[in-house]
Amino acid sequence: MARKANNSFFLEEWLRTVSGSSVSGDLVKQNSAPSARSIIQAWSEIRESLQNQNFDSRYLQALRALVSSESTIHVADPQAKLLISILAFQDVSLPSESYTLVLRLLYVWIRKAFRPSQALVGVAVQAIRGVVDDRRNLQPALVAQSVLVSGAFACVPSLSGDVKVLCLELLCRLLEEEYSLVGSQEELVPVVLAGIGYALSSSLDVHYVRLLDLLFGIWLKDEGPRGTVTYGLMILHLIEWVVSGYMRSNSINKMSLFANEVLETSKEKYAVFAVFMAAAGVVRASTAGFSSGAQSLEISKLRNSAEKRIEFVAQILVSNGNVVTLPTTQREGPLLKCFAIALARCGSVSSSAPLLLCLTSALLTQVFPLGQIYESFCNAFGKEPIGPRLIWVREHLSDVLFKESGAISGAFCNQYSSASEENKYIVENMIWDFCQNLYLQHRQIAMLLCGIEDTLLGDIEKIAESSFLMVVVFALAVTKQWLKPIVSKERKMVTSVKILVSFSCVEYFRHIRLPEYMETIREVISCVQENDAPCVSFVESIPAYDSLTNPKDLFTQRIKYEWSRDDVQTSRILFYLRVIPTCIGRLSASAFRGVVASTMFLYIGHPNRKVAQASHTLLAAFLSSAKESEEDERTQFKEQLVFYYMQRSLEVYPEITPFEGLASGVATLVQHLPAGSPAIFYSVHSLVEKASTFSTESLQGRKSDPGNQILELLLRLVSLVDIQVSFFFGHLHLLELLENGYCAHTLMFSPSLYTFLFWFRCCHIL
Known part of the structure; x- marks a missing residue:
């Protein structure tokens, strides 16, 4: 998508699109299908106004009509001359808006003209300079359009060097003197960036470093624009567009100069996020592969410099090679966001520990900021209005960072696959801890908001569901690393159990059948079935009976807690009820008695028949299982289970107990208990x-x-x-x-x- 920008007429519109910006930059509402008659009439009105020197409302309306049709109209040299004549008027008072509209039409002219007149461009630059020097009409939109059209003039290949120098000087002076006007309006930023991009694409080297200083330094100025993910993406794709042009035109000198000034030299006056996104843009541009020989070598050097700069920025966010510093300031948060989306956009990047750890932190704190959301709501519940937090969550759902969470997760898994064993272990534990915290915290928020703020709860769960997909994709990547024949049995067993426990924590958010999920489950269960130890370890991770029925969390003090209404907890237990039967033969009677039985009997009485059915199925699986090392003990315990099973099942039949589950349990106990067993007689x-x-x-x-x-x-x-x-x-x-x-x-x-x-x-x- 990005590489089509070189054929686009309007660079600033493309930057808005690829960055996901929701702010329209149209000077007037666009008209997609203007009639030829209306276009001719508009030019006639402008010509008549110029002849009569009467610039009334009809003149302004004519300009608006033309700008609203900018995507379809063509401005010829005679029409451009007409527009330049309007700018050159000194003694006539024009509506302030008209200057901006005239500049926009000149921009349409220069971007669509095949070979514009050099003399006409020179006159236009002088006229624009005269307008901006007369500060009476200096408005933010006028400054931005002046920068844009000056940059567009400078990158026209057929123009002379002298004309281009005039354009570049005007552009630099405007930004150096009037940056505060540009930074005041969000919709103008892509316009200014496009102007700088055009200027950087000029065939001249003059003012090149000056332009770079403006591009990367304006974000640190007190009255300049503030760095955001949206602007970061604009910089990334702007540099991709510029550098792709260098590669196509074999501008080795420009590539070398850019690398030296931006990538290989640290400058305090350059915003870190802007340099980082520029480096990602270089990497993205270099993946196209344009030529060979000396140019290919130069591109390779440029890419290496970009990757080193990316790793350097990652190191800033990592306290030491192994431990991620979670964002604690307003500066670190946006930088982490840029980091995540840049790696998703720029393609494959050489693996390194700082990149992996930083990307992990970005995923868990910025792409899926659930911990911050839960903490905020729990602290404010019943004390502050919920409205602002609802807006916060919805803004995150519509943010480009969240929309690209899938691509970011993919980049994360690629980095993980190439990491060292030590760093893999660190990252795995970070993800498993995230799953555990997600379970604990979402239980609270679901119980607090259910039936009160269902819309808000639904929005939060959309973020959590997306994080579930990330966990599944990552878990599959983990199985491909560790569940291989060459890996030790102990490592495979530990990994399998951790994946199962983590999946139990996020089971509530599984609403679709994912091939990756099913493949991962099959792999880890197959591993668990090979040995008693992992089976017991998994079973022992079931929440204790007391914590299921009477949790001691602070949030339960605010509500009347009912275990059967705790849907998040129920989903987790249902996962255990379904998985344990697959390895029941590895589970000792004592382990089943001590950990599983009480929970199983509790959920036999769950009002959700699907959950109750799973409990009956688990009992049937245990009754039909055998373990040679404890045959007598197992049989004795089975008989003990049956007495309570029949009592528990029949006391809630038919209201809760599903007949299919009861029939399955009774048939199994009759088949697998010894003939004449008191338990059988009691059942009948x-x-x-x-x-x-x-x-x-x-x-x-x-x-x-x-x-x-x-x-x-x-x-x-x-x-x-x-x-x-x-x-x-x-x-x-x-x-x-x-x-x-x-x-x-x-x-x-x-x-x-x-x-x-x-x-x-x-x-x-x-």
């Missing part, structure tokens, strides 16, 4: 007791009704359980229940019921 007894609580009328309803489902489950058990005669002596009421309430409705589609009733009667007779 509990089902009979539960069935007896339903009225006869309810048992005559549909097959899918809860009571009928329980009876159907009992029928299934006929083929699975060796029911002893003594068991049925205590359940004679089941016969009445079946005959009176169920048989009439069910016999026609349950042939096995005949067998069951016959068997039951025989037992009763005996």
Whole structure:
């Protein structure tokens, strides 16, 4: 996209586009389809005004009409001469706006003209100088357009050196004397930058260093514009455009001069962010590959200088080679933002520790500033208006930095892949800590804002969801580094567990099925399944039961806490409930008893049936599992689990307990517990007791009704359980229940019921 700028008519418009600027720079509202008649009429009005020296409202309206059609009109030399004549008037008072509009039309002329008249350009420069010297009409827009058109004049190849020198001198003088006017209006900055860009593209070397001083020094002046990410991107692509021109025209001297003045020499009068973004622009331009031989060597040297400057700036933000200094001042924050988006835009850059660590910090504090958002809201909740913070979050969502979070994450992963083992370890821990903090802090903000500020909460979660994607992409990159045959088992196991724990923390934000997510999960689970230790380590990371039901966080003192309404926590536990069955054979009975069982039984009673179903599935997985080293202990514990399982499941059936989960659990326990187990008898007894609580009328309803489902489950058990005669002596009421309430409705589609009733009667007779 950026390299098409060389064919663009208006550089300043392209800079606005590539930087994501939302500020319009149009002098008047643009008209995309002007009629030929309206254009002719406008020129006629201007010519008549000049002849009569009567510059009234019709004249001003004609200028506006032409400028509004600047993208489609062509200004010929005779029309340019007409405009220059207007500027040259000294004794006639013109509307102040008209000077700016005339300059804009002259800019359209010079950018679209194939071979403009040198004499006409020289006269135009003198006329512009006369206008700006008369300070009565000196307005910010006039200064900016004067800089723009002077720069555009200077870069016309066919003009003589003398004319270009006049243009460059005028441009430099305007910026040196009137920079405060330019810095006062945001929409004028790209106009001025484009003017400087044109001037730097001039074939002359005169005033070159002076122009560089203006470009990189204006940001440090008290009344100059303030450095922002948007302006940084404008500088990046402006330098890309300029340097690409040097490469195409084989301007080796210009490349060498730029490298020496900007990249290889540190100047206090140059803004760090501007130099950094310029270096990124050089790297981006150099990736095109223009030529070979001596030019190629010069381009390579220029790129090396740019990469060294980028690394030098990264080192500024890193306290020592391994530890990132998080932004603590207003200066560091914008610089980190520029750092992140520059590396995303400029393409591949040689890996280094400062770059990786700095990019990590930029991601976690600037691209995804969730920690700052959470802290701000928790501190202000109930004390200050929420409106300003809502605006802050929405502004971040619309910011170009956030919109390019995917590209920034990609650049981050590329840097990580080439880093040393030590720095990889540091960065991994930073990301895993980020996931843990995201879980803890979003729990608080979700409970505080849910039902009160849902719009704000939704906006915050958009940022968090984007950070989830970053974590997934990074985790996949980590698996490609560490889950390889040549890596030690211990390193693979530790990495796998950390990824699983981190994924559990961000599970709440997973709303789509990502191939990268599924690939990572498969890789790490496969590793965990190979050994007992990682399985136990993962299971032991489950939040403690007390913290689930009665957290001691400060935020719970502000609200009435209900564990079943904590959706962030529920999502994390659901992740565990789904993953643990995949490695259940590696988990000892004692570990299941000490860590998993209480949480599993808690969430069997969760009102979300998907969560409850996962709890039933986990129990079924444990009941069907085996571990040779503890067979007796495991069997004994399974029987103990069944008693509480039936009690817990049936007390919330059918309101919460899904029948599919209950049926799966009962079928599994019957199949995998020893024949004649008291736990099996207790389960059947509990089902009979539960069935007896339903009225006869309810048992005559549909097959899918809860009571009928329980009876159907009992029928299934006929083929699975060796029911002893003594068991049925205590359940004679089941016969009445079946005959009176169920048989009439069910016999026609349950042939096995005949067998069951016959068997039951025989037992009763005996």
